[in-house]
Amino acid sequence: MIDLHSHALPQIDDGAKNVEISIKMLCESFSQGVELCALTPHCVLHKTDSLEKFLKARKESFELLQEKISQTNLSVPQFRLGAEVYFDNDISQYDGIEKLCIEGTNLLLVEFPMRNVNRKSYDWLYSLTLKGIRPLIAHVDRYQCYESFISDFSDLDVAYQLNAENFLSFWARRHIKKILKYDENFIVSSDMHNLEDRPCNMAAAFLRAEKMLGTVKAKRLFEKNAADLLSI
Ligand SMILES: [Fe+2]
Numbered sequence: 651m652i653d654l655h656s657h658a659l660p661q662i663d664d665g666a667k668n669v670e671i672s673i674k675m676l677c678e679s680f681s682q683g684v685e686l687c688a689l690t691p692h693c694v695l696h697k698t699d700s701l702e703k704f705l706k707a708r709k710e711s712f713e714l715l716q717e718k719i720s721q722t723n724l725s726v727p728q729f730r731l732g733a734e735v736y737f738d739n740d741i742s743q744y745d746g747i748e749k750l751c752i753e754g755t756n757l758l759l760v761e762f763p764m765r766n767v768n769r770k771s772y773d774w775l776y777s778l779t780l781k782g783i784r785p786l787i788a789h790v791d792r793y794q795c796y797e798s799f800i801s802d803f804s805d806l807d808v809a810y811q812l813n814a815e816n817f818l819s820f821w822a823r824r825h826i827k828k829i830l831k832y833d834e835n836f837i838v839s840s841d842m843h844n845l846e847d848r849p850c851n852m853a854a855a856f857l858r859a860e861k862m863l864g865t866v867k868a869k870r871l872f873e874k875n876a877a878d879l880l881s882i
Pocket residue numbers: 655656657734788841
């Protein structure tokens with residue numbers, strides 16, 4: 651499986667509190683069958699982070715993680731650095747915004763504010779695509795207006811990410827079924843933050859998805875569509 655949304659980098663956001671927890675999260679992820687994991691810490695550009703400050707903090711966090719992993723013989727997924735960028739303004743205007751794309755791609759994971767999606771959102775997404783960036787909308791299942799997202803953005807080259815936890819409860823599965831009817835470019839990722847209440851749950855979610863949708867569709871959601879987005 652491929653996981654393109656995680657908060658497993660240590661000490662950078664509300665994800666892994668320290669590097670020991672990071673390593674446990676990533677070992678768990680690998681043991682569940684995740685072979686490639688994008689490390690996508692939150693990035694709020696106009697508030698606490700300047701882009702360069704964020705990149706520096708991410709680099710330091712990643713170096714710490716790599717150093718500690720190299721001292722063990724533990725198995726972890728391959729990594730791609732990325733970010734989950736808060737999308738409450740026209741982030742295309744920031745010089746170097748492409749540096750936040752998932753490493754080696756033009757895919758930018760973006761998170762809308764929960765209650766403040768408006769018509770400008772379309773313009774902001776369009777501006778990103780003009781820069782050659784392909785927006786990947788984080789946990790689209792969270793937004794009540796997901797239907798208008800999907801119809802409004804249908805002429806843009808946009809992909810959608812769903813959180814794996816949705817496959818693990820009856821009501822969330824009903825919700826997900828409605829979203830999947832749109833047959834857009836969906837991927838499922840963990841959005842893992844820790845080992846307790848927001849852990850990696852890709853294996854359990856895959857099994858549920860397989861029962862719900864069949865093996866071929868489940869594999870598309872948990873691996874193939876993400877591999878296509880990464881061109882691997
Ligand atoms: Fe996230």
